[in-house]
Amino acid sequence: RKEVEQDPGPFNVPEGATVAFNCTYSNSASQSFFWYRQDCRKEPKLLMSVYSSGNEDGRFTAQLNRASQYISLLIRDSKLSDSATYLCVVLMDSSYKLIFGSGTRLLVRP
């Protein structure tokens, strides 16, 4: 079983749509969680951290469910510029290693 699992997509949505991505992780001792965005042939860039209380940054909302070992990302009012691959990332606190999911590809169409 992969340590971090994501639906690879692609999710093809119209502009203005709301889209949600899910991610599960296998190590219950994981403490820190992130969503990164990666554009084609570019490096990943931090989108937001994920906290147990949930957090929101503009059109983006991230949620963490520790009991289910589940992380989500909600994007409201999708823009064309949101088209990218979204990576669910778990930090192994004991080693400070980041473990990446395989990513979910989002395509926002006009």
Place this chain on the structure above:
Amino acid sequence: GAVVSQHPSWVICKSGTSVKIECRSLDFQATTMFWYRQFPKQSLMLMATSNEGSKATYEQGVEKDKFLINHASLTLSTLTVTSAHPEDSSFYICSADDRGDYGYTFGSGTRLTVV
């Protein structure tokens, strides 16, 4: 925010030659840097953890004699792909933890093509 500079951004080399990739933290000190490899349509896979002043820690299946890592200062880590082969062609990315609010910052990556 924190900046990590990675060079070169792309390189083409012949089989059997060696290639050095540099990763620099520009405005912070990084005692630990990480090297990843990403094949097309796959996720980033951690290759090794680079520790300033000590030996790197390699992930299972990564050949330490093939992927030489040197972290001689708090702002520079280098990855040398020795005796490169076409199957080493990949996107190599470094990252560093600035222990601030920015999470882990990534370099812009190096696209290596071995012909």
